[in-house]
Amino acid sequence: MKARTLPLVAALMSALVIMPVQGQTAAPATAAAAASAPVVAHSPANPGPGWYKNLVNLDFVKKQAAIPKVDGVLLIDSRPAARKYDLGHIPTAINIPDTQFDKLAPTMLPQDKSTLLVFYCEGYDCILSHNGAHKAEKLGYTNVRVFAEGFPGWIAGGNLHAVSVPYIKKLIDEKAPMTLIDSRPKARKYDLGHIPTAINIPDSQFDTLAPKMLPADKKPPLYFYCEGVTCVLSNDSALKAIKLGYTDVKVVPEGYPAWEKAYGPGPTAAAAGAAPAAAKAPAMEAGKEAGTISVASFERIFKETPDSVFLIDVRDPKEFDTGTFKGAINMPVSTLEKNLDKLPKGKPIIFFCGAGARSGEAYDMVKLYKPEIKTVFLDADIKWAKDGTYTIKGK
Numbered sequence: 001m002k003a004r005t006l007p008l009v010a011a012l013m014s015a016l017v018i019m020p021v022q023g024q025t026a027a028p029a030t031a032a033a034a035a036s037a038p039v040v041a042h043s044p045a046n047p048g049p050g051w052y053k054n055l056v057n058l059d060f061v062k063k064q065a066a067i068p069k070v071d072g073v074l075l076i077d078s079r080p081a082a083r084k085y086d087l088g089h090i091p092t093a094i095n096i097p098d099t100q101f102d103k104l105a106p107t108m109l110p111q112d113k114s115t116l117l118v119f120y121c122e123g124y125d126c127i128l129s130h131n132g133a134h135k136a137e138k139l140g141y142t143n144v145r146v147f148a149e150g151f152p153g154w155i156a157g158g159n160l161h162a163v164s165v166p167y168i169k170k171l172i173d174e175k176a177p178m179t180l181i182d183s184r185p186k187a188r189k190y191d192l193g194h195i196p197t198a199i200n201i202p203d204s205q206f207d208t209l210a211p212k213m214l215p216a217d218k219k220p221p222l223y224f225y226c227e228g229v230t231c232v233l234s235n236d237s238a239l240k241a242i243k244l245g246y247t248d249v250k251v252v253p254e255g256y257p258a259w260e261k262a263y264g265p266g267p268t269a270a271a272a273g274a275a276p277a278a279a280k281a282p283a284m285e286a287g288k289e290a291g292t293i294s295v296a297s298f299e300r301i302f303k304e305t306p307d308s309v310f311l312i313d314v315r316d317p318k319e320f321d322t323g324t325f326k327g328a329i330n331m332p333v334s335t336l337e338k339n340l341d342k343l344p345k346g347k348p349i350i351f352f353c354g355a356g357a358r359s360g361e362a363y364d365m366v367k368l369y370k371p372e373i374k375t376v377f378l379d380a381d382i383k384w385a386k387d388g389t390y391t392i393k394g395k
Contacts, residue, residue, distance in 0.1 A: 042124045044148055052133035052146040056118060058157045061147045064118055065090050065159075067253065069229040074110060077151070078121045078128035086167040090120065090154050091253045092229050093162075098128040101135050113140045120147040120154075160238055161250045165258040168223060172197055177296070179215060179303075182256070183226045183233035191269035195225065195259045198266075199303055203233040206240050212326050213303045216391045218245045225252035284348070284376060287394065291363045293350060293376040295394035301350075310349045314362045319354065323384030333358045333365075340370055351377040356395060 042048035044055045064073045075093035077085045078101075085095040096104045098121075109117070117136055119129035133144045147153070155161060171178055172195075180198040182190050183206075190200040201209045203226075214222065222241055224234040234251050241249050259266060285297035301309060302325065311328040313320050320330040331339060333353075343349065343366070351359040351366075356379035363377040384390045 048124070048127070050127055050130055050134075051148070052119075052130040052144070054133075054145050055148050056145045058147075058149060058153055060145075061090065061118060061120075061154070062157075062159065064116070065092050065154075067091060067229060067232050067235050073116045073118070076109075076117060076119045076129075076132060078119055078132040079126075079151070081164075084122065084151075086164040086170075088155070088250075089151060089162050089164070091160060091162040091235070091251060093120075095164075096132065098131045101132055105135070105139065109136065109139070109141070114142055116143045116145065117141055118145045118147055120150045123150040123152045124148055126150055160235060162253050163223065163250050165252060165254050165262055168195065168225075168252055168259075169263060178221045178223060180223045180225070181214075181234075181237065183224055183237040184231075184256070189227065189256075193256065193260065193266045193268050195256060195266050198225070201237065203237045203240075206237050210241070210244065211387060211389050214241065214244075214246070215299060215303075216389060219247055221248040221250065222246055223250050223252055225255040228255045228257040229253050231255060286376075287379055289360075289379050291360070291367070291375075291377060292379045295378070295380050295392055298350065298378055299392070308347060310344045310347050312343075312349055312351050312362070313353070314351055314358045315353050323386050323388065323390070325352070325384075325390070326388055328352075331362075333362050336362055336365055337369070340366065343370065343373060345373070348374040348376065351375060352380075352382065353378075354382055356380055 042051070044057075047055075061075070064070055065075060069092045075090055077089045077093045077095045078098045079085055079095075080097050080099075081095050085093075085097075089095070094108060096108055109115075117133070119132045119136070121128040129146050129148070129150065133146045136144050149156075168180065170176075172180075180195060182194045182198040182200045183203045184190050184194075184200075185202050185204070186200050190198075190202075194200065199213060201213055222238075224238045224241070226233040234253070234255065238249050238251050256266065283297075284301070285294045286292060287294040287297075302311075306327055311325050313324045313328045313330050314333040314336065315324075315330070316332050316334075317330060320328075324330070329344070331343075349366075351362040353359040356377070359377040360379060363375055366373055366375050378392075379395050381393045381395070382390060
Protein backbone atom coordinates (compact mmCIF):
# COMPACT_ATOMS: atom_id res chain seq x y z
CA MET A 1 0.00 0.00 0.00
CA LYS A 2 2.77 2.41 0.93
CA ALA A 3 4.60 1.61 -2.25
CA ARG A 4 1.58 2.65 -4.31
CA THR A 5 0.97 5.97 -2.51
CA LEU A 6 4.55 7.27 -2.73
CA PRO A 7 4.45 8.15 -6.47
CA LEU A 8 1.13 9.99 -5.98
CA VAL A 9 2.51 12.06 -3.10
CA ALA A 10 5.63 12.90 -5.09
CA ALA A 11 3.54 14.08 -8.04
CA LEU A 12 1.44 16.31 -5.81
CA MET A 13 4.53 17.88 -4.24
CA SER A 14 6.05 18.52 -7.67
CA ALA A 15 2.88 20.30 -8.86
CA LEU A 16 2.86 22.56 -5.78
CA VAL A 17 6.44 23.62 -6.48
CA ILE A 18 5.89 24.28 -10.22
CA MET A 19 2.59 26.27 -9.99
CA PRO A 20 4.06 29.42 -8.33
CA VAL A 21 6.91 29.46 -10.79
CA GLN A 22 4.48 29.41 -13.72
CA GLY A 23 2.47 32.23 -12.13
CA GLN A 24 5.60 34.32 -11.72
CA THR A 25 6.66 33.91 -15.35
CA ALA A 26 3.21 34.86 -16.68
CA ALA A 27 3.05 38.26 -14.85
CA PRO A 28 5.90 39.97 -16.76
CA ALA A 29 4.33 38.98 -20.08
CA THR A 30 1.01 40.57 -19.05
CA ALA A 31 2.77 43.81 -17.96
CA ALA A 32 4.72 43.96 -21.19
CA ALA A 33 1.53 43.59 -23.21
CA ALA A 34 -0.09 46.42 -21.24
CA ALA A 35 2.95 48.66 -21.72
CA SER A 36 2.96 48.07 -25.46
CA ALA A 37 -0.75 48.88 -25.87
CA PRO A 38 -1.21 51.98 -28.06
CA VAL A 39 -2.31 55.22 -26.40
CA VAL A 40 -5.73 56.16 -27.75
CA ALA A 41 -5.91 59.83 -28.74
CA HIS A 42 -8.78 61.95 -27.47
CA SER A 43 -11.46 63.00 -29.93
CA PRO A 44 -15.21 63.64 -29.94
CA ALA A 45 -15.61 59.88 -30.37
CA ASN A 46 -13.30 59.28 -27.41
CA PRO A 47 -13.64 62.26 -25.02
CA GLY A 48 -10.81 62.97 -22.62
CA PRO A 49 -11.03 63.48 -18.85
CA GLY A 50 -12.83 66.72 -18.00
CA TRP A 51 -14.28 67.21 -21.48
CA TYR A 52 -17.55 69.11 -21.71
CA LYS A 53 -20.55 67.04 -22.75
CA ASN A 54 -21.92 69.15 -25.63
CA LEU A 55 -19.55 69.22 -28.62
CA VAL A 56 -19.95 70.81 -32.06
CA ASN A 57 -18.09 70.25 -35.34
CA LEU A 58 -16.43 72.54 -37.89
CA ASP A 59 -19.51 72.92 -40.09
CA PHE A 60 -21.51 74.13 -37.10
CA VAL A 61 -18.84 76.67 -36.12
CA LYS A 62 -18.50 78.01 -39.69
CA LYS A 63 -22.16 79.03 -39.58
CA GLN A 64 -21.69 80.83 -36.24
CA ALA A 65 -18.43 82.58 -37.27
CA ALA A 66 -20.02 84.23 -40.30
CA ILE A 67 -19.58 87.93 -41.08
CA PRO A 68 -21.74 89.98 -40.63
CA LYS A 69 -21.71 88.63 -37.07
CA VAL A 70 -24.59 86.30 -36.23
CA ASP A 71 -26.92 87.58 -33.52
CA GLY A 72 -27.46 85.46 -30.42
CA VAL A 73 -24.08 83.70 -30.74
CA LEU A 74 -20.75 84.29 -29.01
CA LEU A 75 -17.51 82.46 -29.88
CA ILE A 76 -15.04 82.42 -27.00
CA ASP A 77 -11.32 81.73 -27.36
CA SER A 78 -10.04 80.34 -24.05
CA ARG A 79 -6.33 80.61 -24.89
CA PRO A 80 -3.81 83.21 -23.62
CA ALA A 81 -4.17 86.60 -25.33
CA ALA A 82 -0.67 87.69 -26.35
CA ARG A 83 0.77 84.25 -27.13
CA LYS A 84 -2.22 82.76 -28.95
CA TYR A 85 -5.39 84.78 -29.53
CA ASP A 86 -3.72 87.97 -30.81
CA LEU A 87 -1.68 86.01 -33.35
CA GLY A 88 -4.59 84.00 -34.67
CA HIS A 89 -8.22 83.24 -33.84
CA ILE A 90 -11.58 82.38 -35.39
CA PRO A 91 -13.25 85.52 -36.83
CA THR A 92 -15.74 87.27 -34.47
CA ALA A 93 -14.40 85.36 -31.41
CA ILE A 94 -13.75 87.25 -28.19
CA ASN A 95 -10.93 86.29 -25.85
CA ILE A 96 -11.55 85.12 -22.29
CA PRO A 97 -8.40 83.23 -21.22
CA ASP A 98 -9.35 80.40 -18.88
CA THR A 99 -7.02 81.74 -16.19
CA GLN A 100 -8.96 85.04 -16.21
CA PHE A 101 -12.46 83.63 -16.59
CA ASP A 102 -13.74 84.61 -13.15
CA LYS A 103 -12.53 88.19 -13.66
CA LEU A 104 -13.62 88.75 -17.28
CA ALA A 105 -16.76 86.65 -17.68
CA PRO A 106 -19.10 88.97 -15.71
CA THR A 107 -18.42 91.86 -18.10
CA MET A 108 -17.74 90.01 -21.38
CA LEU A 109 -20.39 87.30 -21.41
CA PRO A 110 -23.93 88.37 -22.43
CA GLN A 111 -26.63 88.97 -19.83
CA ASP A 112 -29.01 86.69 -21.71
CA LYS A 113 -28.21 83.25 -20.30
CA SER A 114 -29.83 81.52 -23.30
CA THR A 115 -27.22 82.92 -25.73
CA LEU A 116 -25.33 80.24 -27.64
CA LEU A 117 -21.78 80.17 -26.27
CA VAL A 118 -19.15 78.23 -28.23
CA PHE A 119 -15.80 77.76 -26.48
CA TYR A 120 -12.62 76.61 -28.24
CA CYS A 121 -8.87 76.50 -27.64
CA GLU A 122 -5.86 74.70 -29.14
CA GLY A 123 -7.29 71.33 -30.23
CA TYR A 124 -8.06 67.94 -28.76
CA ASP A 125 -5.27 68.04 -26.19
CA CYS A 126 -6.34 71.44 -24.82
CA ILE A 127 -8.64 71.42 -21.78
CA LEU A 128 -9.07 75.22 -21.51
CA SER A 129 -12.25 75.44 -23.59
CA HIS A 130 -13.86 72.60 -21.62
CA ASN A 131 -12.98 74.36 -18.37
CA GLY A 132 -14.59 77.56 -19.65
CA ALA A 133 -17.73 75.72 -20.73
CA HIS A 134 -18.14 74.09 -17.32
CA LYS A 135 -17.70 77.47 -15.61
CA ALA A 136 -20.24 79.13 -17.91
CA GLU A 137 -22.75 76.40 -17.16
CA LYS A 138 -22.26 76.99 -13.45
CA LEU A 139 -23.03 80.68 -14.04
CA GLY A 140 -26.42 79.63 -15.41
CA TYR A 141 -25.82 79.65 -19.18
CA THR A 142 -28.07 77.06 -20.76
CA ASN A 143 -26.81 76.83 -24.35
CA VAL A 144 -23.09 76.05 -24.07
CA ARG A 145 -20.99 74.15 -26.60
CA VAL A 146 -17.32 73.27 -27.17
CA PHE A 147 -15.55 73.10 -30.53
CA ALA A 148 -12.93 70.54 -29.54
CA GLU A 149 -10.89 70.79 -32.76
CA GLY A 150 -10.20 74.41 -31.82
CA PHE A 151 -8.22 76.94 -33.81
CA PRO A 152 -5.93 74.29 -35.40
CA GLY A 153 -9.05 72.56 -36.73
CA TRP A 154 -10.42 75.85 -38.02
CA ILE A 155 -7.26 76.58 -40.03
CA ALA A 156 -6.93 72.98 -41.24
CA GLY A 157 -10.43 73.38 -42.66
CA GLY A 158 -9.20 76.13 -45.01
CA ASN A 159 -10.88 79.03 -43.22
CA LEU A 160 -9.71 82.65 -42.85
CA HIS A 161 -7.13 83.41 -40.19
CA ALA A 162 -8.05 86.40 -38.00
CA VAL A 163 -5.65 88.52 -35.92
CA SER A 164 -6.34 91.18 -33.29
CA VAL A 165 -6.01 94.96 -33.51
CA PRO A 166 -3.35 94.95 -30.73
CA TYR A 167 -1.30 92.55 -32.87
CA ILE A 168 -1.48 94.96 -35.83
CA LYS A 169 -0.38 97.78 -33.50
CA LYS A 170 2.60 95.65 -32.41
CA LEU A 171 3.61 95.00 -36.04
CA ILE A 172 3.39 98.72 -36.86
CA ASP A 173 5.45 99.68 -33.80
CA GLU A 174 8.09 97.09 -34.71
CA LYS A 175 8.07 98.24 -38.36
CA ALA A 176 7.54 94.61 -39.31
CA PRO A 177 7.30 93.89 -43.06
CA MET A 178 3.63 93.62 -44.00
CA THR A 179 0.97 95.10 -46.25
CA LEU A 180 -2.09 96.40 -44.41
CA ILE A 181 -5.12 96.94 -46.64
CA ASP A 182 -8.21 99.03 -45.87
CA SER A 183 -11.06 97.55 -47.94
CA ARG A 184 -13.51 100.39 -47.28
CA PRO A 185 -14.63 103.10 -49.76
CA LYS A 186 -11.99 105.81 -50.14
CA ALA A 187 -13.84 109.12 -49.85
CA ARG A 188 -16.50 108.04 -47.35
CA LYS A 189 -14.29 105.99 -45.01
CA TYR A 190 -10.54 105.69 -45.66
CA ASP A 191 -9.97 109.41 -46.24
CA LEU A 192 -11.80 110.24 -43.01
CA GLY A 193 -9.57 108.01 -40.91
CA HIS A 194 -7.66 104.76 -41.26
CA ILE A 195 -5.11 102.59 -39.47
CA PRO A 196 -1.60 104.03 -39.91
CA THR A 197 0.46 102.55 -42.79
CA ALA A 198 -2.67 101.07 -44.45
CA ILE A 199 -3.15 101.37 -48.18
CA ASN A 200 -6.64 101.68 -49.60
CA ILE A 201 -7.98 99.09 -52.01
CA PRO A 202 -11.78 99.39 -51.87
CA ASP A 203 -13.28 95.94 -52.33
CA SER A 204 -15.39 97.22 -55.24
CA GLN A 205 -12.15 98.18 -57.05
CA PHE A 206 -10.07 95.19 -56.01
CA ASP A 207 -9.76 93.63 -59.46
CA THR A 208 -8.52 96.93 -60.90
CA LEU A 209 -6.21 98.10 -58.12
CA ALA A 210 -4.81 94.92 -56.60
CA PRO A 211 -2.44 94.01 -59.47
CA LYS A 212 -0.61 97.33 -59.19
CA MET A 213 -0.90 97.95 -55.44
CA LEU A 214 -0.30 94.55 -53.87
CA PRO A 215 3.30 93.27 -53.75
CA ALA A 216 4.53 91.17 -56.65
CA ASP A 217 5.93 88.64 -54.19
CA LYS A 218 3.01 86.43 -53.12
CA LYS A 219 4.63 85.24 -49.85
CA PRO A 220 4.78 88.28 -47.50
CA PRO A 221 1.76 88.73 -45.20
CA LEU A 222 -1.33 90.69 -46.21
CA TYR A 223 -3.76 91.97 -43.55
CA PHE A 224 -7.23 93.14 -44.60
CA TYR A 225 -9.65 95.17 -42.46
CA CYS A 226 -12.80 97.23 -42.87
CA GLU A 227 -15.57 98.56 -40.60
CA GLY A 228 -15.78 95.84 -37.92
CA VAL A 229 -17.54 92.49 -37.54
CA THR A 230 -20.61 93.71 -39.44
CA CYS A 231 -18.52 94.51 -42.54
CA VAL A 232 -17.89 91.84 -45.18
CA LEU A 233 -15.52 93.87 -47.39
CA SER A 234 -12.24 92.73 -45.82
CA ASN A 235 -13.28 89.07 -45.89
CA ASP A 236 -14.30 89.34 -49.54
CA SER A 237 -11.03 91.05 -50.50
CA ALA A 238 -8.97 88.52 -48.53
CA LEU A 239 -10.58 85.64 -50.42
CA LYS A 240 -9.84 87.40 -53.72
CA ALA A 241 -6.19 87.80 -52.71
CA ILE A 242 -5.98 84.09 -51.96
CA LYS A 243 -7.36 83.35 -55.44
CA LEU A 244 -4.57 85.53 -56.86
CA GLY A 245 -2.04 83.20 -55.22
CA TYR A 246 -1.10 85.11 -52.06
CA THR A 247 -0.16 82.54 -49.44
CA ASP A 248 -0.21 84.48 -46.15
CA VAL A 249 -3.54 86.30 -46.03
CA LYS A 250 -5.20 87.32 -42.77
CA VAL A 251 -8.11 89.48 -41.67
CA VAL A 252 -8.59 91.94 -38.81
CA PRO A 253 -12.34 91.50 -38.21
CA GLU A 254 -12.73 94.25 -35.58
CA GLY A 255 -11.20 96.69 -38.08
CA TYR A 256 -10.95 100.45 -37.86
CA PRO A 257 -13.65 100.92 -35.17
CA ALA A 258 -11.59 98.81 -32.75
CA TRP A 259 -8.41 100.69 -33.67
CA GLU A 260 -10.09 104.04 -33.06
CA LYS A 261 -11.49 102.88 -29.71
CA ALA A 262 -8.13 101.54 -28.51
CA TYR A 263 -5.65 104.03 -29.98
CA GLY A 264 -7.64 107.04 -31.15
CA PRO A 265 -8.45 108.29 -34.67
CA GLY A 266 -6.04 107.35 -37.43
CA PRO A 267 -4.59 109.63 -40.12
CA THR A 268 -6.97 111.31 -42.57
CA ALA A 269 -6.65 112.57 -46.12
CA ALA A 270 -7.23 116.14 -44.89
CA ALA A 271 -4.28 115.86 -42.52
CA ALA A 272 -2.04 115.09 -45.49
CA GLY A 273 -3.00 118.38 -47.15
CA ALA A 274 -5.95 119.40 -49.27
CA ALA A 275 -3.98 119.96 -52.48
CA PRO A 276 -2.63 116.86 -54.25
CA ALA A 277 0.74 118.59 -54.71
CA ALA A 278 1.11 118.79 -50.94
CA ALA A 279 1.10 115.01 -50.58
CA LYS A 280 4.46 113.73 -49.47
CA ALA A 281 5.96 110.36 -50.12
CA PRO A 282 7.20 108.20 -47.28
CA ALA A 283 10.84 108.89 -46.51
CA MET A 284 13.15 107.43 -49.12
CA GLU A 285 15.42 104.76 -47.72
CA ALA A 286 18.82 104.44 -49.36
CA GLY A 287 19.90 101.19 -50.94
CA LYS A 288 23.35 99.61 -50.68
CA GLU A 289 24.98 101.78 -53.35
CA ALA A 290 25.19 105.58 -53.13
CA GLY A 291 22.31 107.25 -54.95
CA THR A 292 20.02 104.22 -54.86
CA ILE A 293 16.64 103.77 -53.24
CA SER A 294 15.95 100.44 -51.54
CA VAL A 295 13.45 98.14 -53.20
CA ALA A 296 11.26 98.13 -50.08
CA SER A 297 11.19 101.92 -49.96
CA PHE A 298 10.40 102.17 -53.68
CA GLU A 299 7.51 99.69 -53.46
CA ARG A 300 6.06 101.50 -50.44
CA ILE A 301 6.08 104.82 -52.32
CA PHE A 302 4.78 103.23 -55.54
CA LYS A 303 1.83 101.69 -53.70
CA GLU A 304 0.98 104.42 -51.21
CA THR A 305 1.81 107.75 -52.91
CA PRO A 306 2.79 107.15 -56.55
CA ASP A 307 1.92 110.74 -57.46
CA SER A 308 4.58 112.08 -55.07
CA VAL A 309 7.46 111.12 -57.41
CA PHE A 310 8.31 111.02 -61.10
CA LEU A 311 9.14 107.56 -62.43
CA ILE A 312 11.46 107.65 -65.46
CA ASP A 313 12.14 104.47 -67.42
CA VAL A 314 15.51 104.90 -69.18
CA ARG A 315 15.23 101.77 -71.35
CA ASP A 316 14.69 101.87 -75.11
CA PRO A 317 11.14 102.52 -76.39
CA LYS A 318 10.68 98.93 -77.61
CA GLU A 319 11.47 97.68 -74.08
CA PHE A 320 9.21 100.31 -72.55
CA ASP A 321 6.33 99.13 -74.75
CA THR A 322 6.56 95.57 -73.43
CA GLY A 323 5.67 96.71 -69.90
CA THR A 324 6.65 99.26 -67.26
CA PHE A 325 5.49 100.80 -63.98
CA LYS A 326 2.12 102.54 -64.19
CA GLY A 327 2.59 106.28 -64.70
CA ALA A 328 6.22 106.04 -65.79
CA ILE A 329 7.77 108.33 -68.43
CA ASN A 330 10.12 106.94 -71.07
CA MET A 331 13.41 108.87 -71.54
CA PRO A 332 16.06 106.50 -72.93
CA VAL A 333 19.46 107.05 -71.33
CA SER A 334 20.96 107.44 -74.82
CA THR A 335 18.93 110.65 -75.32
CA LEU A 336 18.93 111.92 -71.75
CA GLU A 337 21.89 114.31 -71.96
CA LYS A 338 20.33 116.43 -74.70
CA ASN A 339 16.97 116.36 -72.93
CA LEU A 340 18.08 117.30 -69.41
CA ASP A 341 16.08 120.52 -69.57
CA LYS A 342 12.96 118.49 -70.26
CA LEU A 343 13.19 116.55 -67.01
CA PRO A 344 10.04 117.08 -64.93
CA LYS A 345 10.38 119.33 -61.88
CA GLY A 346 8.64 119.72 -58.55
CA LYS A 347 8.97 116.14 -57.27
CA PRO A 348 11.84 113.67 -56.79
CA ILE A 349 12.78 111.52 -59.77
CA ILE A 350 13.31 107.77 -59.58
CA PHE A 351 15.26 106.39 -62.55
CA PHE A 352 14.88 102.70 -63.35
CA CYS A 353 15.69 100.17 -66.07
CA GLY A 354 15.73 96.39 -66.10
CA ALA A 355 18.98 95.69 -64.27
CA GLY A 356 20.22 98.92 -62.67
CA ALA A 357 23.10 99.81 -65.01
CA ARG A 358 21.32 102.34 -67.25
CA SER A 359 19.36 103.84 -64.36
CA GLY A 360 22.65 104.36 -62.50
CA GLU A 361 24.12 106.04 -65.59
CA ALA A 362 21.12 108.40 -65.75
CA TYR A 363 21.53 109.28 -62.08
CA ASP A 364 25.24 110.06 -62.54
CA MET A 365 24.50 112.24 -65.55
CA VAL A 366 21.90 114.35 -63.74
CA LYS A 367 24.09 114.71 -60.68
CA LEU A 368 26.87 116.02 -62.93
CA TYR A 369 24.86 118.46 -65.03
CA LYS A 370 21.75 119.20 -62.93
CA PRO A 371 22.74 118.63 -59.28
CA GLU A 372 19.82 120.75 -58.05
CA ILE A 373 17.34 118.06 -59.19
CA LYS A 374 16.61 115.45 -56.52
CA THR A 375 17.11 112.02 -58.08
CA VAL A 376 17.67 108.41 -57.02
CA PHE A 377 17.80 105.18 -58.99
CA LEU A 378 16.71 101.57 -58.58
CA ASP A 379 19.57 99.09 -58.59
CA ALA A 380 17.45 96.00 -59.14
CA ASP A 381 16.51 93.25 -61.54
CA ILE A 382 12.97 94.03 -62.75
CA LYS A 383 10.68 92.21 -65.16
CA TRP A 384 7.28 93.43 -66.33
CA ALA A 385 4.27 91.81 -67.91
CA LYS A 386 1.90 93.50 -70.33
CA ASP A 387 -0.81 93.72 -67.67
CA GLY A 388 1.42 95.86 -65.44
CA THR A 389 2.44 93.16 -62.99
CA TYR A 390 6.12 92.90 -62.22
CA THR A 391 8.80 91.12 -60.26
CA ILE A 392 11.64 92.99 -58.62
CA LYS A 393 14.78 91.83 -56.83
CA GLY A 394 17.26 94.22 -55.26
CA LYS A 395 20.99 93.81 -55.62
